[in-house]
Amino acid sequence: xxxxxxxxxxxxxxxxxxxxxxxxxxxxxxxxxxxxxxxxxxxxxxxxxxxxxxxxxxxxxxxxxxxxxxxxxxxxxxxxxxxxxxxxxxxxxxxxxxxxxxxxxxxxxxxxxxxxxxxxxxxxxxxxxxxxxxxxxxxxxxxxxxxxxxxxxxxxxxxxxxxxxxxxxxxxxxxxxxxxxxxxxxxxxxxxxxxxxxxxxxxxxxxxxxxxxxxxxxxxxxxxxxxxxxxxxxxxxxxxxxxxxxxxxxxxxxxxxxxxxxxxxxxxxxxxxxxxxxxxxxxxxxxxxxxxxxxxxxxxxxxxxxxxxxxxxxxxxxxxxxxxxxxxxxxxxxxxxxxxxxxxxxxxxxxxxxxxxxxxxxxxxxxxxxxxxxxxxxxxxxxxxxxxxxxxxxxxxxxxxxxxxxxxxxxxxxxxxxxxxxxxxxxxxxxxxxxxxxxxxxxxxxxxxxxxxxxxxxxxxxxxxxxxxxx
Amino acid sequence: xxxxxxxxxxxxxxxxxxxxxxxxxxxxxxxxxxxxxxxxxxxxxxxxxxxxxxxxxxxxxxxxxxxxxxxxxxxxxxxxxxxxxxxxxxxxxxxxxxxxxxxxxxxxxxxxxxxxxxxxxxxxxxxxxxxxxxxxxxxxxxxxxxxxxxxxxxxxxxxxxxxxxxxxxxxxxxxxxxxxxxxxxxxxxxxxxxxxxxxxxxxxxxxxxxxxxxxxxxxxxxxxxxxxxxxxxxxxxxxxxxxxxxxxxxx
Numbered sequence: 001x002x003x004x005x006x007x008x009x010x011x012x013x014x015x016x017x018x019x020x021x022x023x024x025x026x027x028x029x030x031x032x033x034x035x036x037x038x039x040x041x042x043x044x045x046x047x048x049x050x051x052x053x054x055x056x057x058x059x060x061x062x063x064x065x066x067x068x069x070x071x072x073x074x075x076x077x078x079x080x081x082x083x084x085x086x087x088x089x090x091x092x093x094x095x096x097x098x099x100x101x102x103x104x105x106x107x108x109x110x111x112x113x114x115x116x117x118x119x120x121x122x123x124x125x126x127x128x129x130x131x132x133x134x135x136x137x138x139x140x141x142x143x144x145x146x147x148x149x150x151x152x153x154x155x156x157x158x159x160x161x162x163x164x165x166x167x168x169x170x171x172x173x174x175x176x177x178x179x180x181x182x183x184x185x186x187x188x189x190x191x192x193x194x195x196x197x198x199x200x201x202x203x204x205x206x207x208x209x210x211x212x213x214x215x216x217x218x219x220x221x222x223x224x225x226x227x228x229x230x231x232x233x234x235x236x237x238x239x240x241x242x243x244x245x246x247x248x249x250x251x252x253x254x255x256x257x258x259x260x261x262x263x264x265x266x267x268x269x270x271x272x273x274x275x276x277x278x279x280x281x282x283x284x285x286x287x288x289x290x291x292x293x294x295x296x297x298x299x300x301x302x303x304x305x306x307x308x309x310x311x312x313x314x315x316x317x318x319x320x321x322x323x324x325x326x327x328x329x330x331x332x333x334x335x336x337x338x339x340x341x342x343x344x345x346x347x348x349x350x351x352x353x354x355x356x357x358x359x360x361x362x363x364x365x366x367x368x369x370x371x372x373x374x375x376x377x378x379x380x381x382x383x384x385x386x387x388x389x390x391x392x393x394x395x396x397x398x399x400x401x402x403x404x405x406x407x408x409x410x411x412x413x414x415x416x417x418x419x420x421x422x423x424x425x426x427x428x429x430x431x432x433x434x435x436x437x438x439x440x441x442x443x444x445x446x447x448x449x450x451x452x453x454x455x456x457x458x459x460x461x462x463x464x465x466x467x468x469x470x471x
Numbered sequence: 472x473x474x475x476x477x478x479x480x481x482x483x484x485x486x487x488x489x490x491x492x493x494x495x496x497x498x499x500x501x502x503x504x505x506x507x508x509x510x511x512x513x514x515x516x517x518x519x520x521x522x523x524x525x526x527x528x529x530x531x532x533x534x535x536x537x538x539x540x541x542x543x544x545x546x547x548x549x550x551x552x553x554x555x556x557x558x559x560x561x562x563x564x565x566x567x568x569x570x571x572x573x574x575x576x577x578x579x580x581x582x583x584x585x586x587x588x589x590x591x592x593x594x595x596x597x598x599x600x601x602x603x604x605x606x607x608x609x610x611x612x613x614x615x616x617x618x619x620x621x622x623x624x625x626x627x628x629x630x631x632x633x634x635x636x637x638x639x640x641x642x643x644x645x646x647x648x649x650x651x652x653x654x655x656x657x658x659x660x661x662x663x664x665x666x667x668x669x670x671x672x673x674x675x676x677x678x679x680x681x682x683x684x685x686x687x688x689x690x691x692x693x694x695x696x697x698x699x700x701x702x703x704x705x706x707x708x709x710x711x712x713x714x715x716x717x718x719x720x721x722x
Contacts, residue, residue, distance in 0.1 A: 300561030304625065307527045308580040309552035 020387055028394035035398050050078035051163075051410060054105035056093050057081065061113035063145070063174045063251060067106070070170035077104075090148060097150040097258035098438055100430065103410045104163055105150040105258070115145035116175070116250040120182045128190055138246050145251045147171075150258040153437035154272060156408060168253060175250045258438075268349045274338035275432030276405040279425045281334060282327045282368055283396045286375035289323050290388035293379030297470065316460070320372055327368030356435050359442045363435065366452040367428035373459030374424070380466035399423045404430075427451045478632060478663050479503035479526065484535035486521055486687075495521040497687040498535070503665065503680075508658045510678035510695075511667045512708075514716050518687045519667045523634050526665070527557050539632060553581070556630030560637045562617045563624070566610040570601055570620045573609060574627055581628035595623035598653050615646035622650060626657070633657065635666045639673065651677060671709035681708070685716050 053071060057064045071077040080102070093105040126134050149167060151160050296302045305315060338351030353360060375392070382388035400406065402416070403425025409417060420426050431448035434440030484499040496518050503509050513519045524530040525537060528548035537544040539551045564573045574592045583591055596602045599619035604612060609620065622638055635654070639647045654677065658664055668674055674681050675695045682692040691698060691711075698711050705711045 295566070299566060300559050300563035301565055303529060303559055303561075304557060304563040304577070305580070306529055307552060307555060307557045308577070309549070309582065310580045 018384065018386070020383065024387055024390040024394075028390055031394065031398060035401055050076060051104065052080050052102050053077045054080050054093055054096055054102045055108075056090075056106070057108045058110040059108040059112040062178065063113045063116060063147075063171070064108045066174040066177070067108070067147075067167070067170050070173065071167075074166060076166070094150055094256075094258045097152050099444070100152060100154065100434065100438065103152040103155050106167070107148045107150070109147070112145045112147060112251065113178075116178055117182070119144060119250050120175075120178045124179070124182050124186045128186060146254055147251060148254045148256055150256050152410075153257045154408075154433040155410070156272065157269065159408075159411070164253070164255060168247065171251050171253060172247050175247075178250060270338055270342055270349055270351045271437045272408075272433065274334055274351050275436060276400075276403075276429050278331050278334035278364075278432070279367055279403070279428045280396070280400045280405045281330050282364075282428075283371045283374065283399065283425060284393075285323050285327055285330075285368075285371050286378055286392040286396060287389055289319065289372060289375030290379035290382060290392055291385050292319070293376065293467075294382060294385055294388055298384075316376070316464070319376070320369070323372045323375065324365070324368050327371060328364055331364040331368070352436070354435055354439060356441050359440070359445055360432075360435055362442070362449060363428065363431045363445055366449045366456070367424075367431075369456040370424040370428065370452040370459075373456035373463070376463035377459040377466075380463045380470065399425050402426065403428070424452055424455045427455075476504055477502040478505040478507075478540050479665075480536075480538040482536040484522075484525065484537060485533045486518075486525060486530065487533045493687070494533070495687055496525075499684075499687075499689055501682065501689060501692075503663065505663055506658070506661055508654075508664045508677055508679045509666065510674035510681035511665055511684065512671070512674055512681055512712060513667075513684040517685045517716075519684055520636065522684070523557075523636060523665065523667065526632075527555055527634055528552070553628070554631050556625040556628065556633045558622050558625040558633065558635045558638050560640060562609070562621050564609045564617070564621060567608060569606045569608055570612070570616075571596070571605040573620065573624055577624045578627045583628060591627050591629075595627055598656075599623050599649060615642045618642045619646060619650065622653070630662065632663045632665070635664060637668055638666075639668070639670070671707065671712055675708040683712060683715055690715050 055068060055071075057068070068079055071079050090107045090109075093107050096102050097105045123134065123137055126137055149164070151163075296305075306312075335351065335353065339353075340350070342348045343350040374395075378388050378392045378395075382391060400423075402420040403409075403423035404420065405425060409420050409426060412420060427448040431440075431445040431452075434445050434448070438444075479502065481499050481501040484496050484501075485494055486496040487494045499518075499522065511519050511522065521530065525532055526539065526544070528544055528551055532545050540554055542550045542554070544551060564570075565576070568576065571592060574595055575588060578588045578591055593602075596605050599622060601616065601619055601623070604616050607616075609617060612620070618638065618641070622635075626633065638654075639650055642650070651673075654664060654666075666674070666678060678695060680692065681695055681698065683690050693701070695708050699705055699708060702711045702714055705714055
């Protein structure tokens, strides 16, 4: 028992004396739980978290006003109206979405409401003139009004569908409003006509009637029947027109993905997840790389190296080359998983990587550099393997969460969107999504590549400074 | 600068570490002749490692001048790297590489490649009798094997000046003898050896000249026998050392 007690005391002392290691044990999980909880809370609850929707409204009438009002009142969206709507064309909204600046955009062409009203009037008139053809007329899209909704191809399918259903509900509301307003105009005339005809046939007297212009079909029908039956003393059938509305019978929603060029790439969960997790995996290179730097330093090999006639940067470049190869292999492995292994499960679609092979390679290359730079930084900052492993792994998870590996950045709160800008994983994921689902090219991913390379450069400079200082 | 008979020349060398109150070296003047087997002795914290680190170009000089084979270490530390070989106290090898792989790597870093490298690696393995362990990972080797490998890794390029920081620490008598024989062979071949040890008997046997350093100052230097003779109450170098540095424990 005394020996056990002695062992416990010894272990406690060893642990307590590794102050940085101990701090990491407490601080890193704390940081992790804060970041994860806040990002999830914002993403899942949507409280105070509005998604930007770009709106170009050339219509400026009933439908557009109903949509805009509905979107704002839903509290899920932040409607951004195009600054110069008169000059904006559909292509401009498409470009804004395709560049990843916004995730959703709505384009309302000029005269959309007018077209909807005309079609509504035509359909309602048919219910009186030729009721048999109404179903075919509704199916026929001739003269139908339309709006286009653009989606970022990187947006999650489930999220896209929920936005579409919200929008369709708003449009249906607008459609019903137009239909009802036109229907009752026709209904009133038709009821007056039928009522007059029936009454005339029984009373032989022309009677002035005034049917209220707002009533529900069945109730009105019942009242009319009772009135006429009172005169006729027999059962009378009054023919009431059917309300000729089906969803999207007036305004058709055209849903499009905003690719930069004509593209056959269909967004899927595979397209989004493979780059996210490839980056996540690449950054785990930090642990062995930092470990190798720490071993070299602590085991004395570094001091021997310093007495050798070889340039200091040669050692760094040697490390960079090897770990770069490992990262590229990791990336290739992830692509193979996306291309060939995932499709083996539950009819999942295969990853489509487009044609920008060079840009994909450069993006993987610079992402790997960023990961290596981070590994070097941690290797020179940490004193022990334990510190490097704890700090490194938790930091990677945090950067991955902020970068959008687990929760898409557009679902984060505005503050977290700003914070996420510092995550090199976000730059890499953005670039890959650009290439994989937005049909991007070298020019479009260049800003992200520049950031990744900048991160690598700054990390290596700080790491070199630390390395020299420590030795 | 004086004639090149002295391969190492040190003038008024001072070293003060950042934040330290005292100087680690307090104005050292020292000349080491070419081909000497030079013992650098002293208690813990005397300044031996600091002095060796400066001579190897690992630490910056605060004040003074140091020349290795006529090369100013302060100004041209890069040029001394082909001249020197460092055998540090720690096992400065890659533990996940085999002994042969380590020797090959350090040889390549010294600019030896191809057949020359292969030949040198085999020679080194032979002299310290490591052929049968050459392909073992360092992490799997015993302490004595690691020490022998650590020794030859610093000598693969046949340096003119060899710094040995307690190279026999923790090894058995057999390995120690083998190391001694090899060091004497190197010295006979013309290499200058600067040897630090806490085993006074080793210094007495091996070194042609010793220097006792304490509190950053050289307190005495001379041939071991000469030092023993000059201290009438002492029968060996160990007693001379204690009489000069005292019995107080050092940090």
